[in-house]
Amino acid sequence: MHISEGVVAAPVLVAGAAAAAAGCAVGLRKMDYQNTPKVAVLSSAFFVASLVHIPIGPTSAHLVLNGLVGILLGWITFPAVLVGLLLQAILFQFGGITTLGVNTVVMAVPAIVCYLLYSRIIRSRYAAGAAIGGFFAGATGILLAVILVALSLLSTGEQFTNVARLFLLAHVPVMVIEGIVTAFIILFLRKIKPELLGGDIR
Amino acid sequence: MENRIIIDLKNVNFGYRERPALLKDLNFVLRQGDRVGMIGPNGCGKTTMLYLIMGLIKPNDGSVEIFGRRRVQEHDFVDVRERIGFLFQNSDDQLFCPSVREEIAFGPLNFGKRGKEVEAIIKRSLARVGLDGFKNRVPYHLSGGEKRRLAMATILAMRPRVLLLDEPTLGLDLPTVQRIAEILEEPGLSYVVVSQNIDFLKRTTTQVYTFEDGVLTPFRVPRK
Amino acid sequence: MENRIIIDLKNVNFGYRERPALLKDLNFVLRQGDRVGMIGPNGCGKTTMLYLIMGLIKPNDGSVEIFGRRRVQEHDFVDVRERIGFLFQNSDDQLFCPSVREEIAFGPLNFGKRGKEVEAIIKRSLARVGLDGFKNRVPYHLSGGEKRRLAMATILAMRPRVLLLDEPTLGLDLPTVQRIAEILEEPGLSYVVVSQNIDFLKRTTTQVYTFEDGVLTPFRVPRK
Amino acid sequence: MIEEHFSEGNSVIHRIDPRIRIICAIVYSAIIAVIGNLSVAFIGLGAAIVFITLAQLDAMHLLRRLLVVNVFVLMFWLVLPFSFSGDTILSVGPLNMTQQGVLYTLMLTLKCNAIILINVGLLSTCGMFNVVHALNHLRVPNKLIHLLFFIFRFSHVMHYEYARLTDTLKIRGFRPRTSMHTYRTYGSIIGTLLIRAYERSEQIHRAMVCRGFKGKYWLLDHFVLRRSDVLAATIMAAGAVIIIILQWKTG
Ligand SMILES: Nc1ncnc2c1ncn2[C@@H]1O[C@H](COP(=O)(O)OP(=O)(O)OP(=O)(O)O)[C@@H](O)[C@H]1O
Ligand SMILES: Nc1ncnc2c1ncn2[C@@H]1O[C@H](COP(=O)(O)OP(=O)(O)OP(=O)(O)O)[C@@H](O)[C@H]1O
Ligand SMILES: [Mg+2]
Ligand SMILES: [Mg+2]
Secondary structure (H helix, E strand, C coil): CCCCCCCCCHHHHHHHHHHHHHHHHHHHHCCCCCCHHHHHHHHHHHHHHCCCEEEECCEEEECCCHHHHHHHHHHHHHHHHHHHHHHHHHHCCCCCCCCHHHHHHHHHHHHHHHHHHHHHHHCCCCHHHHHHHHHHHHHHHHHHHHHHHHHHHHHHCHHHHHHHHHHHHHCHHHHHHHHHHHHHHHHHHHHHCHHHHHCCCC | CCCCEEEEEEEEEECCCCCCCCEEEEEEEEECCCEEEECCCCCCCHHHHHHHHHCCCCCCEEEEEECCEECCCHHHHHHHHHHEEEECCCHHHCCCCCCHHHHHHHHHHHCCCCHHHHHHHHHHHHHHCCCCCCCCCCHHHCCHHHHHHHHHHHHHCCCCCEEEEECCCCCCCHHHHHHHHHHCCCCCCEEEEECCCHHHHHHHCCEEEEEECCEEEECCCCCC | CCCCEEEEEEEEEECCCCCCCCEEEEEEEEECCCEEEECCCCCCCHHHHHHHHHCCCCCCEEEEEECCEECCCHHHHHHHHHHEEEECCCHHHHCCCCCHHHHHHHHHHHCCCCHHHHHHHHHHHHHHCCCCCCCCCCHHHCCHHHHHHHHHHHHHCCCCCEEEEECCCCCCCHHHHHHHHHHHCCCCCEEEEECCCHHHHHHHCCEEEEEECCEEEECCCCCC | CCCCCCCCCCCHHHHCCHHHHHHHHHHHHHHHHHCCCHHHHHHHHHHHHHHHHHHCCCHHHHHHHHHHHHHHHHHHHHHHHHCCCCCEEEEECCEEEEHHHHHHHHHHHHHHHHHHHHHHHHHHCCCHHHHHHHHHHCCCCHHHHHHHHHHHHHHHHHHHHHHHHHHHHHHCCCCCCCCHHHHHHHHHHHHHHHHHHHHHHHHHHHHHHCCCCCCCCCCCCCCCCCHHHHHHHHHHHHHHHHHHHHHHHHC
16 A cells, blocks of 8 residues: 555655654664564565455455554564565565655554554453454554545645545455454464564564 | 376476576376386476476476366366375475464365364374374474474375375484385375485385486486 | 593583473583484484574573583673584575575675685585585575585585584485585584484494483494 | 566666666656646656666566556546546536646656656666665665665565465465455464564574674675766756756746
8 A cells, every 4th residue: 555656745745754764763773783684584574475465355455464563563663664665666666765755654653553552452361352453453554554645645635535535445345354364363473473472573 | 908197297398487497398197006206416306397297387388287187277276286285395385374283174174174074184194194292282393303294294184195295204203204105005096206215215116217407217226 | 632522511401481391411522523423203302402502592401511611691602603513404594695605605704704715615615515506596496405505505614613413414315415424524523413314324423312201312323 | 576677787777886876766756756747747757768768678577567557547547537627528427527637647647657767767777785785875874774685685585485385375275265264374374474584583693693693794796986977977967957947947
């Protein structure tokens, strides 16, 4: 999920870049030479996972997983997302460099929100709690990202009202699928590597 | 009367992208009841040939016929993969479930088996590879040899009559190698076994092939 | 005069989290020039013992002395890891660079070697394991046996005098197994080799141990 | 899937110092992003086309990339032309397509494609390792560069692992459907990928310290700035200035 190049207005791009830079500064402070490889390898796993297509009825959608990224990486999500998007810009041209900032914000802010809201319930003693937390983390991640995209379109101009509406609607099924898959991933991780759900990678 | 042909590769050519040709005009037939071994230097193309049969990579040229039908596209291979048991060379490629139990149940569940029947399959498959009592262990935390055995058990759980085994004895202790050899004695099986273990091939196969410069050639098992 | 002691494990106890005790009161000594083999059933603790020596996991109890110094914390092991060459059982665990060339250069670069010298090391190490011409290949696109050889080459590139090799012959073709055996003949080496290949152990080691119920025991190589 | 289709080549562009290419890519993208005028957008696209032509890239791959980008652009075409008031040129039911709407959408399309082409022509031609290396020279924070370097490296490895895992799904009779079993299985596969990633990173750390790693990465190759690079930089800067002036003049 991202904002295309050349669409949103300059003030939005600049604000996005500034917010992304601030977020990255916080995130980078939590990274050192010990945990960099861990963060990187996990991020690359997410990078690959975001290429996975999952069937929904007659079509399929690819996963975003930003809620889960937040749960696993905490504030480090910012630099991880930034680098992931930069790689996409270089390797796939899904986006470019001018939207790097806004798109980082679109993905990372919801991730941090999920981290703050759901980390505790996901670490609950009960599997049901973890699953419910996982579902909401997955769904919230998408919901907030969609809202942020809509907001940046709308602050460019009211001509985008219909585009934003269409965009929101199209993502309702994606929200549900993300929620379900995230719940399963959380259940899986909590069984085998509960350390991973701690929220800060050491 | 000739036995039914299971696998029939005709003039298959293959090379990995940006690499020189690896398999050249490969012709290979596996009939019902055949017990074939493959040996040969590292990198000669043994694993590649098995991947071609399972449809995990596609030949540049030539035809792959399995169970009497030509297989070209991805969906042609769906039933091939259900009926042929394939053991990957690297066990880590094969294991992905949160417990040994679920790992073994995965195939049978996909085939529509349920409940008691699945439990029985889990029990029997583990016993056959000497992993009784491992049901609730986590696959990632097994030793190298234990993972190998588990990978083998996931294949056996699907009860295939045709097997492609890529280095089944890798890292196994001697008693377990014996066990695998016994499993392969079951009547009615047909298989291709890739291995560097000549003793194992001698015991389990009737013909052995090797690749020489990308060409399939009969291998004479050296007498000691 | 006795040879210098390199590795000295005293009353080491170890068990994985939530699992029963695995190694019980382990005592093990490797002296300069010793050529020791380890064999034993899958899951008996061979790999675990090597991890303890390299400081990759820490014992619950007992002492690990290496090169005459007791090693407890992470930084105690820094020089151990520089001076002992460790081959992981799973090659995939060992390889992480984007090209074969960088894979081999990694160790020597860390040791301060540069330029021409590194190129010479790359060339020689590859030749020793029979991978000439693989310099620009991508490690994770190699065949199983090729990866094994490359992992071995990355160790040799660091020119260690002490080696811990976990299943060095895994999936290697016969000529390469011979080659590895020849490499181990180099005078002045001391090593521990874990292997299920009795012939290889016979050829390369002078004593062989096994674990029985977590206790280290001499193994009598059966005569054929 | 994760392949660098454009990094290899020996064109004029490929021979320019990656540091200069990166700076130019940033400058040109930023300029084009703020263009607010259709005719200047055409000029921006023209500049992008010049770069891409000079880079002599594989046309098939390039078209495929542009196709993906324009799928998103298509979404705008479905809605935006009807979202402006002005001179109606077509009515579909209650919707009015206006000239203003069409021209605005056309401008977005031109800008989007121009930026992507600049990206491909100047950035993707560098090759990841050069990008990393160049960013190092451009004083990007070290930790960020390490992260980029590692993520790129391991995304190949993880992708390879993912491919093998989907192979095992296939050989064990799995067929994706809209069902809980399917979602649980994907949960396991992605969970596995994450755990592999985590354990692999621990293992890599072990492998690295076992090979004498102490916190510094050594590169085997280095690059130098040549006179031709300075020339290329000057020409590209001149181009950028021209576009800025045009944009400023036309308001
Ligand atoms: N991380 C872990 N967590 C829990 N148990 C583990 C872990 N690693 C290994 N084990 C268990 O400890 C035992 C010893 O493992 P180890 O890898 O040392 O065996 P090994 O002798 O090397 O066997 P193999 O011949 O199969 O390589 C095994 O039963 C294994 O399942
Ligand atoms: N994905 C790939 N991309 C490029 N080259 C590959 C790839 N996979 C394998 N190769 C190369 O193709 C050749 C044959 O590989 P294959 O895995 O079939 O060998 P093998 O006979 O199974 O060897 P081994 O005994 O080592 O398992 C090798 O030289 C290998 O480096
Ligand atoms: Mg192979
Ligand atoms: Mg072991």
